[in-house]
Amino acid sequence: MAGRLLDTCDALLVDLDGTVYRGGEAVPGVPAALDAVRADGVAVRFVTNNASRSPSAVAAHLTGLGITADPGEVSTSxxxxxxxxxxxxxxxxxxxxxxxxxxxxxxxxxxxxxxxxxxxxxxxxxxxxxxxxxxxxxxxxxxxxxxxxxxxxxxxxxxxxxxxxxxxxxxxxxxxxxxxxxxxxxxAGKPAAPLMEASIAASGAKAPLVVGDRLDTDIEGAAAVGIPSLFVLSGVDTPASLLAAEPHRRPTHVARDVAGVFRPEAELAVGPKAAWSVAGGTVRGDGDPLDLLRALCAVAWSTGLPRLRADGDAADRALTALGLSISAIG
CATH class of the missing domain: 3.40.50.1000 (HAD superfamily/HAD-like)
Known part of the structure; x- marks a missing residue:
């Protein structure tokens, strides 16, 4: 499928906890998604700030969760x-x-x-x-x-x-x-450059994409070495923290989880979205709540968000789905 985010990169630099797994379980759909990424010819590299385990131990842990992994695909802090x-x-x-x-x-x-x-x-x-x-x-x-x-x-x-x-x-x-x-x-580790630079070198990537759930490590780490990033909502950070992100912690794309890489790149990119209007703090439209989040980010990061008001039930449901109550972001 032309235009997918996956088509823009030759390697995924993927965070672990909160991105690939949560506690003792794989994030639903992620094992199959990573297998499909490899089948598409895109390298997968697991990049972790965890310094307590060897690459072999990390790969064994992933394998035990049903995630295909080789020690040679692991970069640790x-x-x-x-x-x-x-x-x-x-x-x-x-x-x-x-x-x-x-x-x-x-x-x-x-x-x-x-x-x-x-x-x-x-x-x-x-x-x-x-x-x-x-x-x-x-x-x-x-x-x-x-x-x-x-x-x-x-x-x-x-x-x-x-x-x-x-x-x-x-x-x-x-x-x-x-x-x-x-x-x-x-x-050495994220968000500092050494771990990211070592991961890029190990993967042989010319166009890597960072995928992670933490703005202060994964996304800031991508910005530190000047590469695009996909923020996923499967882990620590939330829509509210994303809207409040400082410039050096802002991703280029947003998705629910790793499987988002198979969606169109333009859909995942932060920016205005046809289904939603955000003007003067009033939200109008009807569509995917994540599309609304991407549109809200574009406004918040350029001019700041005033107190939000939902115009209609669809807008109210979308804001609620994102956990963006007026009291939380007003």
């Missing part, structure tokens, strides 16, 4: 962090690992030597989330950073989504070291 270290350090340099064994393995893979103790030979600290990180290791990181060691954070995600709700992410632990040192880390 641990890999990106190791590459940043390798760019700055001589082979054999000692690196303090604040993270999982998978992170230590990536550091070894680039010719550096992991340690869990800050000493005179410690050249760098790399920090990624692991659930058993405790005060003593954060203290070692503080000692090393204060002594002048290079500090690399695999990501600065404040929270991670779980079945129990949002829990502290790597960014929360990075903040502890930041407060204790008054230093700032070099960030």
């Amino acid at each position: 641990a890999q990106a962090g190791a590459l940043v270290l390798a760019e700055h350090l001589a082979p054999g340099a000692e690196v303090l690992i604040v993270g999982s064994p998978a992170l230590a393995d990536e550091v070894r893979a680039v010719g550096l030597v992991p340690t869990d103790h800050a000493g005179p030979r410690t050249a760098a600290v790399v920090q990624g989330l692991a659930q058993d990180i405790a005060y003593p290791l954060l203290a070692e990181a503080t000692v090393a950073v204060r002594a002048g060691a290079l500090w690399v954070a695999c990501n600065v995600d404040k929270t991670i989504p779980t079945e129990r709700g949002l829990l502290p992410g790597n960014g929360a632990l990075v903040a502890a070291v930041r407060e204790a040192t008054d230093a700032e880390p070099v960030v």
